[in-house]
Amino acid sequence: MPYDTQPVASHFIDGEYVEDTAGEISEVIYPATGEVIAKVHAATPAIVDKALAAAERAQKEWAAMSGTERGRVLRRAADIMRERNHDLSVLETYDTGKPMSETTIADATSGADALEYFGGLAASLTGEHIPLAGGDFVYTRRQALGVCVGIGAWNYPTQIACWKGAPALACGNTMVFKPSEVTPLCALKVAEILIEAGAPNGVYNVVQGMGAVGASLVTDPRVTKVSLTGSVPTGKKVYAAAAAEMKHVTMELGGKSPMIVFDDADIESAISGAINGNFYSTGQVCSNGTRVFVQKGIKEKFLARLAERMGDAVIGDPMEMETTIGPMSSERQLNIVEGYIAKGKEEGARLVKGGNRIEKDGYWIEPTLFADVTDDMTIAREEIFGPVLAVLDFDTEEEVMERANATEFGLAAGVFTQDLTRAHRVVAGFEAGTCYINTYNLAPVEAPFGGVKASGVGRENSKEAINHYSEVKTVYVSMNPCEAPF
Numbered sequence: 001m002p003y004d005t006q007p008v009a010s011h012f013i014d015g016e017y018v019e020d021t022a023g024e025i026s027e028v029i030y031p032a033t034g035e036v037i038a039k040v041h042a043a044t045p046a047i048v049d050k051a052l053a054a055a056e057r058a059q060k061e062w063a064a065m066s067g068t069e070r071g072r073v074l075r076r077a078a079d080i081m082r083e084r085n086h087d088l089s090v091l092e093t094y095d096t097g098k099p100m101s102e103t104t105i106a107d108a109t110s111g112a113d114a115l116e117y118f119g120g121l122a123a124s125l126t127g128e129h130i131p132l133a134g135g136d137f138v139y140t141r142r143q144a145l146g147v148c149v150g151i152g153a154w155n156y157p158t159q160i161a162c163w164k165g166a167p168a169l170a171c172g173n174t175m176v177f178k179p180s181e182v183t184p185l186c187a188l189k190v191a192e193i194l195i196e197a198g199a200p201n202g203v204y205n206v207v208q209g210m211g212a213v214g215a216s217l218v219t220d221p222r223v224t225k226v227s228l229t230g231s232v233p234t235g236k237k238v239y240a241a242a243a244a245e246m247k248h249v250t251m252e253l254g255g256k257s258p259m260i261v262f263d264d265a266d267i268e269s270a271i272s273g274a275i276n277g278n279f280y281s282t283g284q285v286c287s288n289g290t291r292v293f294v295q296k297g298i299k300e301k302f303l304a305r306l307a308e309r310m311g312d313a314v315i316g317d318p319m320e321m322e323t324t325i326g327p328m329s330s331e332r333q334l335n336i337v338e339g340y341i342a343k344g345k346e347e348g349a350r351l352v353k354g355g356n357r358i359e360k361d362g363y364w365i366e367p368t369l370f371a372d373v374t375d376d377m378t379i380a381r382e383e384i385f386g387p388v389l390a391v392l393d394f395d396t397e398e399e400v401m402e403r404a405n406a407t408e409f410g411l412a413a414g415v416f417t418q419d420l421t422r423a424h425r426v427v428a429g430f431e432a433g434t435c436y437i438n439t440y441n442l443a444p445v446e447a448p449f450g451g452v453k454a455s456g457v458g459r460e461n462s463k464e465a466i467n468h469y470s471e472v473k474t475v476y477v478s479m480n481p482c483e484a485p486f
């Protein structure tokens with residue numbers, strides 16, 4: 001390994017690396033080759049306790065600092081992340097298998113954007129003054145929630161660690177973050193960088209482990225808020241556990257998002273949207289537009305040109321900048337995707353391109369295009385989380401809107417058309433939290449990101465996230481004598 005991928009220790013707590021070898025060992029695998037690149041121990045109850053105790057202690061000191069001071073730390077951390085972008089991207093590529101052409105622009109850089117954005121907001125988080133009759137008034141104080149827990153998925157480990165950490169810390173909370181057991185490495189770097197940037201010890205801590213460690217964090221009475229990125233079944237469990245103790249939650253869960261291409265669309269642009277919305281990160285993106293509804297008149301042209309452009313995908317060594325498609329992040333996910341491709345064929349979808357496992361070390365599969373997919377097919381109903389694009393046909397706007405919304409999910413949705421009024425009418429009708437007109441899958445920090453229906457609760461990024469990491473205290477001030485009926 002040209003890079004040292006083995007972390008100093010498994011956990012980062014109270015400003016330093018910490019180990020407890022009593023925790024179960026898990027191997028970190030480079031998905032492009034199947035090689036073991038690191039080993040980490042899951043957190044024991046003692047480690048979980050140490051992290052929460054540190055976060056609880058640090059929170060008072062952190063919240064007592066001014067927003068300007070907290071913001072300065074976050075912005076410094078953003079600068080360090082950008083300076084180290086290359087090394088952080090290499091590590092992210094080892095952890096996830098995503099090609100360097102992506103990790104250098106969408107992971108540490110996206111994390112840095114979040115740190116910079118929320119760092120900039122921290123100083124202007126204020127309450128309001130509400131004048132009342134007789135000179136009385138109310139003012140509100142925007143206050144931190146306390147100790148927040150972040151739990152991550154394996155597709156965007158650095159980004160998720162920052163998207164949760166940055167708004168939490170800006171508001172004066174502290175965080176204990178548990179990365180996915182599949183990708184434990186990069187969150188440790190985020191913690192290191194925050195402390196180096198001046199965050200007091202204990203403000204941002206990382207503990208490793210599987211679902212059981214996540215569950216023990218969620219139910220701990222010291223924790224006031226839980227933010228999860230993961231699947232819908234896990235989201236339901238975590239939400240229920242948090243609700244039992246009336247904790248705040250943010251849930252960023254899965255999707256089966258529609259992308260609608262009308263026959264007046266700029267077809268090259270729509271195909272780019274379909275590619276970005278299905279094959280980026282080898283299809284392992286929650287907001288992917290995996291049900292591509294194409295109006296009948298342009299269907300064959302769309303399919304032929306999409307298949308042709310898929311032929312230009314560069315599948316290969318993720319460390320090479322020209323590579324555009326890497327492996328699946330894990331063997332488990334590869335098997336899941338292969339299973340869905342088999343189901344697609346079995347249920348009568350037309351395989352236009354791809355569909356095969358690539359026989360070499362690591363977890364490789366071809367980008368896959370299915371046509372003639374119908375609403376009842378498994379590949380049109382379930383989240384695949386892999387590079388499998390399903391094209392469905394439609395005749396009318398009314399029909400496609402009904403079909404697009406006929407899903408339990410509601411994360412994202414997109415429309416490609418040159419008709420301005422139709423574009424706005426369609427997005428207004430989408431049952432989805434994040435919508436796109438003539439593009440797909442962009443997630444700038446300035447814009448709220450999140451889902452409706454089973455896809456989630458709350459929003460990440462933007463000023464909206466502040467509402468999910470703080471609460472308002474109302475203070476009624478009387479300028480008059482207090483009166484009573486007797």
Ligand SMILES: NC(=O)C1=CN([C@@H]2O[C@H](COP(=O)(O)OP(=O)(O)OC[C@H]3O[C@@H](n4cnc5c(N)ncnc54)[C@H](O)[C@@H]3O)[C@@H](O)[C@H]2O)C=CC1
Nearest residue numbers: 152153154179180210211214215230231234252253254286
């Ligand atoms: N909406 C979004 O922003 C995103 C959603 N996802 C979704 O995540 C899924 C893929 O990620 P996975 O890591 O396989 O998801 P997962 O749901 O299996 O695990 C997510 C995280 O939750 C933890 N966890 C599992 N059971 C838990 C429990 N009972 N209590 C607390 N924590 C628990 C896991 O250890 C992991 O860190 C996909 O379905 C995808 O759609 C992924 C990325 C972004």
